[in-house]
Amino acid sequence: EPEVTQTPSHQVTQMGQEVILRCVPISNHLYFYWYRQILGQKVEFLVSFYNNEISEKSEIFDDQFSVERPDGSNFTLKIRSTKLEDSAMYFCASSHAGRGGVMGQPQHFGDGTRLSIL
Amino acid sequence: RKEVEQDPGPFNVPEGATVAFNCTYSNSASQSFFWYRQDCRKEPKLLMSVYSSGNEDGRFTAQLNRASQYISLLIRDSKLSDSATYLCVVNPRGGSNYKLTFGKGTLLTVNP
Numbered sequence: 402e403p404e405v406t407q408t409p410s411h412q413v414t415q416m417g418q419e420v421i422l423r424c425v426p427i428s429n430h431l432y433f434y435w436y437r438q439i440l441g442q443k444v445e446f447l448v449s450f451y452n453n454e455i456s457e458k459s460e461i462f463d464d465q466f467s468v469e470r471p472d473g474s475n476f477t478l479k480i481r482s483t484k485l486e487d488s489a490m491y492f493c494a495s496s497h498a499g500r501g502g503v504m505g506q507p508q509h510f511g512d513g514t515r516l517s518i519l
Numbered sequence: 520r521k522e523v524e525q526d527p528g529p530f531n532v533p534e535g536a537t538v539a540f541n542c543t544y545s546n547s548a549s550q551s552f553f554w555y556r557q558d559c560r561k562e563p564k565l566l567m568s569v570y571s572s573g574n575e576d577g578r579f580t581a582q583l584n585r586a587s588q589y590i591s592l593l594i595r596d597s598k599l600s601d602s603a604t605y606l607c608v609v610n611p612r613g614g615s616n617y618k619l620t621f622g623k624g625t626l627l628t629v630n631p
Contacts, residue, residue, distance in 0.1 A: 434618070444563060444606070444621040457618055492562055507553065508619060510562040 403427045405511035407493050413517045414483055422478045422514045424493030433476045434494040434508060435468065437461070444492065450476065480516075488518045520545045523622035525607050530627045536597050540625050542590040542607030551610040551617075552583055554592045556603040557624060563606055566592075597629045 406425045414420045426433050435447040449456040450468055458466075467479045476495075480487055494508040525542045532538050544552075552569035567574065569581040569590055580593040590607055607622040 436619075443623040444557075444619075446618040446620070449618055459618075490560070507565045507568065510564070512562045515560075 405493055405495055405509055407491075407511035407514050409514060410512070411515045411517070413519065416485055416518050417482050420480050420483055420516065422480075422491050422493075422516070424476045424478070424511055425474050426476055426493065426495030427497075427509060428474070430495035430497050430509075432456075432496045432506075432508075433468075433470070434496075435478045436492045436494060436510075437489040438492065438513075439489045447478070483516075483518045485518050488516060490515050521622075522546065522620045523607055523609050525605075525622040526625045527623075528625035528627070530625065531630060532597055532627070533630050534597060534599060536629070537593065537595050538597055538627060539594075540592045540605050540607070540627075542592075542622055544588050544590070544607075544609045544620075546609070546611050547585075547588060549588075549609045549611050552581075552590050553608040553610075553619070554579075554581060554590075555606040555608050555621075557606055558603050563608075563621075566605070594627075597627075599629050599631060602627055602629045 408423045433450040436444050438444045446459050448458040448462045448468055465481045469477050490513045492513045493511045496508045497506040523544050530538055554566040555563040556566045557563045567576050567581055569583045571583055573582045578595045582591045604624040604626045606624045609620045610617045
């Protein structure tokens, strides 16, 4: 079964440094998402991306964050100047564009990147 | 009121037990609903979508009550492998490009 892959699995970075998290969505999917989960808390939406632009972003997704689809397969999340509170598990997800109707197509999640800010 | 609220749990049940999870959502315009499961420190995995008429997938039954803004998941004949956190997930809008709103999850442990 096709899956979303994320690299690295664990990233340790000094506060104030830039970090790039990488994702390869499922190949025929057109909608891409980033979520994060702080330890012990719920999964939170960050941003959705379609047709090479951001569709929606949450209040968490401030100017320090950016997303990019640099080529036909990768989808990246960049945090420009990391803070301690950015420590979390970051999940990439993708969904198909098919005729999901009002239900939409389910989102499939990668196994995440654990980001630790020191 | 929280956007998606679930039983806080945790639930500890013996193998073979039936267990039910409840969830309420605050946005009456929400269009689609899902149950995901999440193993410890792993990604959320889709368990099942929840349809208006209710739906069943093997030992799992999901129900939706739009009037009460309430979703449920029933697991029958629970297995050790069902041990996980169960996440109630809501899409506030329809269509294919949508954000998901997650509940905090309910931890289930199935004991031998």
